[in-house]
Amino acid sequence: MAGNGARGVRKTGPSIGDVARLAGVSAQTVSRVSTGREVVAPDTRERVLRAMEQLGYSPNRAARALRDGRYGSIGLLAHRFDRTGEALTTDAVLRAAEDQGYSVSLITVHDAESDKWEPAARRLADQTVDGLIIMRAEGGPGDSFAMRPTMPVAVSDSRPHGRFPRVASNEFGSAREAVWHLLDLGHRTVHHLGGPEGSEPSRLRAAGWRAALLEAGIAPPAPIHADWTAEAGHAVGRALADDPDVTAVFCANDEMALGLILAFHEAGKVVPRDVSVVGYDGIALSRFSVPPLTTVQQDFPRIGAELVRMVLSQIGAPRPFEVADVVVPSELVVRSTTAPAPAR
Amino acid sequence: MAGNGARGVRKTGPSIGDVARLAGVSAQTVSRVSTGREVVAPDTRERVLRAMEQLGYSPNRAARALRDGRYGSIGLLAHRFDRTGEALTTDAVLRAAEDQGYSVSLITVHDAESDKWEPAARRLADQTVDGLIIMRAEGGPGDSFAMRPTMPVAVSDSRPHGRFPRVASNEFGSAREAVWHLLDLGHRTVHHLGGPEGSEPSRLRAAGWRAALLEAGIAPPAPIHADWTAEAGHAVGRALADDPDVTAVFCANDEMALGLILAFHEAGKVVPRDVSVVGYDGIALSRFSVPPLTTVQQDFPRIGAELVRMVLSQIGAPRPFEVADVVVPSELVVRSTTAPAPAR
DNA sequence: TGCGCGGTTGTGAGCGTGCACAGCAGAATG
DNA sequence: CATTCTGCTGTGCACGCTCACAACCGCGCA
Numbered sequence: 001m002a003g004n005g006a007r008g009v010r011k012t013g014p015s016i017g018d019v020a021r022l023a024g025v026s027a028q029t030v031s032r033v034s035t036g037r038e039v040v041a042p043d044t045r046e047r048v049l050r051a052m053e054q055l056g057y058s059p060n061r062a063a064r065a066l067r068d069g070r071y072g073s074i075g076l077l078a079h080r081f082d083r084t085g086e087a088l089t090t091d092a093v094l095r096a097a098e099d100q101g102y103s104v105s106l107i108t109v110h111d112a113e114s115d116k117w118e119p120a121a122r123r124l125a126d127q128t129v130d131g132l133i134i135m136r137a138e139g140g141p142g143d144s145f146a147m148r149p150t151m152p153v154a155v156s157d158s159r160p161h162g163r164f165p166r167v168a169s170n171e172f173g174s175a176r177e178a179v180w181h182l183l184d185l186g187h188r189t190v191h192h193l194g195g196p197e198g199s200e201p202s203r204l205r206a207a208g209w210r211a212a213l214l215e216a217g218i219a220p221p222a223p224i225h226a227d228w229t230a231e232a233g234h235a236v237g238r239a240l241a242d243d244p245d246v247t248a249v250f251c252a253n254d255e256m257a258l259g260l261i262l263a264f265h266e267a268g269k270v271v272p273r274d275v276s277v278v279g280y281d282g283i284a285l286s287r288f289s290v291p292p293l294t295t296v297q298q299d300f301p302r303i304g305a306e307l308v309r310m311v312l313s314q315i316g317a318p319r320p321f322e323v324a325d326v327v328v329p330s331e332l333v334v335r336s337t338t339a340p341a342p343a344r
Numbered sequence: 345m346a347g348n349g350a351r352g353v354r355k356t357g358p359s360i361g362d363v364a365r366l367a368g369v370s371a372q373t374v375s376r377v378s379t380g381r382e383v384v385a386p387d388t389r390e391r392v393l394r395a396m397e398q399l400g401y402s403p404n405r406a407a408r409a410l411r412d413g414r415y416g417s418i419g420l421l422a423h424r425f426d427r428t429g430e431a432l433t434t435d436a437v438l439r440a441a442e443d444q445g446y447s448v449s450l451i452t453v454h455d456a457e458s459d460k461w462e463p464a465a466r467r468l469a470d471q472t473v474d475g476l477i478i479m480r481a482e483g484g485p486g487d488s489f490a491m492r493p494t495m496p497v498a499v500s501d502s503r504p505h506g507r508f509p510r511v512a513s514n515e516f517g518s519a520r521e522a523v524w525h526l527l528d529l530g531h532r533t534v535h536h537l538g539g540p541e542g543s544e545p546s547r548l549r550a551a552g553w554r555a556a557l558l559e560a561g562i563a564p565p566a567p568i569h570a571d572w573t574a575e576a577g578h579a580v581g582r583a584l585a586d587d588p589d590v591t592a593v594f595c596a597n598d599e600m601a602l603g604l605i606l607a608f609h610e611a612g613k614v615v616p617r618d619v620s621v622v623g624y625d626g627i628a629l630s631r632f633s634v635p636p637l638t639t640v641q642q643d644f645p646r647i648g649a650e651l652v653r654m655v656l657s658q659i660g661a662p663r664p665f666e667v668a669d670v671v672v673p674s675e676l677v678v679r680s681t682t683a684p685a686p687a688r
Numbered sequence: 689t690g691c692g693c694g695g696t697t698g699t700g701a702g703c704g705t706g707c708a709c710a711g712c713a714g715a716a717t718g
Numbered sequence: 719c720a721t722t723c724t725g726c727t728g729t730g731c732a733c734g735c736t737c738a739c740a741a742c743c744g745c746g747c748a
Contacts, residue, residue, distance in 0.1 A: 012413045013494065015734055026698050031736055041696060056494065061472045062409035063734035066703050069356045071406065071472065073449070081425075082435035090434075091426035094450050103471060105417070106438050106448045127447060128405045128415065128472055150357065150400065230632040259632045288574040288603045290634045359704055370728045375706055385726060407704035410733050691748085698741070709730085716723070 014055040023051035034059055065128065073103045074311055075129035081106060083228065084255065084283040085298075089135055089156065092304020100312055105129055131311035134158055152314035154307045159200045165314075167306045169330040171201055174296045175208025176215075177332050178278045179250050181294075183216050185276065186341040187248035192223040193236055193260060195252040205252045205280060221245075228252070230259035237263025247275055247341050254279035254286045254295055261289070261337065272339035282333060291336035298330045358399040367395035378403055409472065417447045418655055419473035425450060427572065428599065428627040429642075433479055433500065436648020444656055449473055475655035478502055496658030498651045503544045509658075511650045513674040515545055518640045519552025520559075521676050522622045523594050525638075527560050529620065530685040531592035536567040537580055537604060539596040549596045549624060565589075572596070574603035581607025591619055591685050598623035598630045598639055605633070605681065616683035626677060635680035642674045 016034070020027040025044060032038040033048040040048070051057070065071045076093055078086050094104045105127060131152035155166045182190045192209045195202030206223055213220045224240075226232035233256030240246045241264055251257035257279035261271050269275050271291065279286055282297030306326050360378070364371040369388060376382040377392040384392070395401070409415045420437055422430050438448045449471060475496035499510045526534045536553045539546030550567055557564045568584075570576035577600030584590045585608055595601035601623035605615050613619050615635065623630055626641030650670050 012733080016736095017734080027734085028699080028736075029697060031734095032697090035736080037736095039696075044696080058494075060410070060734050062406050062415065063703090064736080065406035065472070066404070066410050066705090066733090067735050067737085069703080073472065080435055081438060082431045084431075087426045087428075087431035087434075090431075090450070091424055094425060094452060098452060104450045106434075106450060108438060108442060128409070128417065230629055234632055255629065255632075258629060262632045262634050262636070265634050285574055285599065285602060285629055288578055288599075288606045290606050290609050292606070356703080360706095361704080371704085372706075372729080373727060375704095376727090379706075381706090383726075388726085404704050407733090408706080410703095410735090411705045411707085413733075689748105691746105693745085693747105694743105695745105696741100696743080699739085701737090701739105703735090703737105705733085707731090709728105711726105711728075713726085714724090716721100718719100718721075 012060060014057045015060065016057075018055055019048065019051045019057045022055065023048045070315075071128045071130050072101065073105055073129050074131045074133060074308070075105045075107050075127055076133050076135065077107045077109060078135035079109060081108075085253070085281055085300075086135055088283070088300040089304050089307075092301045093133060093307055094304075095301070096305040096308035100308065102130075102308070102312070130315050133307045133311055134164075152311050154310035154314075156303060156307055157201045165310045166325045167303055167310065168201075168204075168325065168327060169298050169303070170327050171204035171330075172208040172211070174330045174332065175205040175250070175280070176212045177208075178280070178294075178296050179209050179212035180216075181332060181334065182248040182250065182276055182278060182338060183212065183218075185248075185338060187276065188341065189213065189218050189221060189245065190248045190250050191221055191240065191246050193233060193249055193251040193256050194223045194225050195228050195256075197225050202252055205250075209250050226256055228255060230255040230262075232256060233259025234263045236260060238267065240264075241267035241269055248277075248338075249275065250278045250280075252280055254281045254283045254293060257293060257295070257337075258285075258289055261293075272337050274342055276338040276341075278332075278338060282330075287335070289337075294335045294338040295333055296330050297333045299328050302328050356404060358401045359404065360401075362399055363392065363395045363401045366399060367392045414659075415472045415474050416445065417449055417473050418475045418477060418652070419449045419451050419471055420477050420479065421451045421453060422479035423453060425452075429597070429625055429644075430479055432627070432644035433648050433651075436645045437477060437652055438648075439645070440649040440652035444652065446474075446652070446656070474659050477651045477655055478508075496655050498654035498658075500647060500651055501545045509654045510669045511647055511654065512545075512548075512669065512671060513642050513647070514671050515548035515674075516552040516555070518674045518676065519549040519594070519624070520556045521552075522624070522638075522640055523553050523556035524560075525676060525678065526592040526594065526620055526622060526682060527556065527562075529592075529682060531620065532685065533557070533562050533565060533589065534592045534594050535565055535584065535590050537577060537593055537595040537600050538567045538569050539572050539600075541569050546596055549594075553594050570600055572599060574599040574606075576600060577603025578607045580604060582611065584608075585611035585613055592621075592682075593619065594622045594624075596624055598625045598627045598637060601637060601639070601681075602629075602633055605637075616681050618686055620682040620685075622676075622682060626674075631679070633681075638679045638682040639677055640674050641677045643672050646672050 016027045016030045020030045025048060029040060029044060030048055032040050033045050074097055076090060081087060081090055097104050107127065134153065134155045153164045155164045157168055179190050190213060192206060194206045210220045224236050226236055237260035249260060251260060257277050261277055264271055264275055271277055279293050279295035282295050286293040286295045306328060360371045360374045363374045369392060373384060373388060374392050376384050377389050418441055420434060425431060425434055441448050451471065478497065478499045497508045499508045501512055523534050534557060536550060538550045554564045568580050570580055577595065581604035593604060595604060601621050605621055608615055608619050615621055623637050623639035626639050630637040630639045650672060
């Protein structure tokens, strides 16, 4: 008997042919019922549906993908997914993608070197995705990467060499606003606890900080760079606690801000009475820290939705796609870690 | 759903045949080079590689998946991915999967009703995954779900009706230990802020709490159920702050614990002087809250790795697979939110 | 009777791969 | 010289699905 041959263990379920045989129709008719794109006589349809049910049939997606050249899936590329910013964006992307009938595949780039991005991105063409969303990448020189666009791409929080459509918060403006909030409270200067030097969001937030200080005629003190973690923020806080000049710190994310606050607290400096602190991101816990954190709230759901929209609108569209950046507004939320500068 | 009907747009890249033509060999030889599973003469190989490079060829995964009956991907199913526990597990699963050459697809079940799990799981057979990891699901009656195992499944933190291999922390034991820690500090009773009633981890942690109290000969007060969020913890904290009997609270996760602590703080109750609080999960920020949170540290990386191992070991294995639960130890980490009971 | 028509269903083909099974040289062996 | 062996490469096929096209059926109408 030809056929079964050396095909090892049959691991695929029943095929369209099995359903067709059981229902006494052709495979094409089963396909019609399955896709719903064409009309089938009611009784035939009923018979086919029963056969499907009986066999537990569900269409083989690989075959479908091969046939239509589409996977119905988009890839999400990042260094890691367990940090708050990434997790929130991931969830938002997932929801937006599902609304459009797409699934989401996660892909990590382990090496932070920007040089390694290209091979990584190349490998992605090997993935079963129709498009790619690249999330914040840090560590490399300037978050930059060059990529031959072999599929639709949208970028978040990074600075590509090529021109890809991009979604970002208004980082510069929000950072500037946050620093002005501190200046308006009477602080003589505002220190900055920034992200890694290579990171694009880090760069933009630092730029906003610097701009505000310069506008106020204040010479910016040297910014401190750390790796986004609360632990790093805590370490920096210990170093800063002894400096009487430090009455206000603008942090590039909430985790670092919270670590910083703990260090101040441990050193006997009360926030906000002695030092004011502002974070960035607006993570859920920022509302419930002790004291609640003044921060810049990013609109992660909207960022995710925009990223998905950008990628999907390129799929099936003739190249070149109109490349446009989308800026999603973010908002300073004043809570209880900022107060007027202490009297001297 | 966007009416995406664009047919006829050819979006696939160069095929194995294109490479073969350019290199002057047969498609099979290109395949040999591509898979590396067979020997090819060095100069031929070189020619093929050059042709691949020139055309930017990469193998079509849909065709491969169709041929092999495998996708090289596993699905990760959860309600949401932006909360800490899920995000940490997701990251761990992703890393473990990539180590084994698998990618990870995210799938959400929007409806919390356990009845909706089955259709959802059914739909999953429609996904391009070889196996499935089901993460903590809450909201339904008892996190339970029945599923016809059409593919390898591993379960985390849930209670399936069918028997699937399962990974869990030692929730009962850890919770018990955490509560004993409070009792040893002299607290006359320990209140419990639990997760949703339907949730399995919630149930186990509550059971551990109850067991410890009963062992100590204390009648457990009525537990309070909330939805895992810091916001809910905050609301509960406001209600509890006025009760002088409340000197110790065991919370089913860290977020709720932090919300609770803020509420106590706002009500003038000092943690841990007036009230001791213990969390659960060991999220990164628990180390850096003010004051640092005593909590039960889960080993998320190991949980993720075990889940992946379980699913992959079923792939290609003859059914039925030996169903065994794996318990990953978790550890009470004593920090600064617990202290001896206040003198009365 | 012949023709056309709309509604349904079947047939053939091919998407890109990789396995089984040749073929075909050249070298080693009898 | 014939024969086997070894190393490399090509041919045919099937994976499951859906599209284009053709075929069939019953009916209405001239």
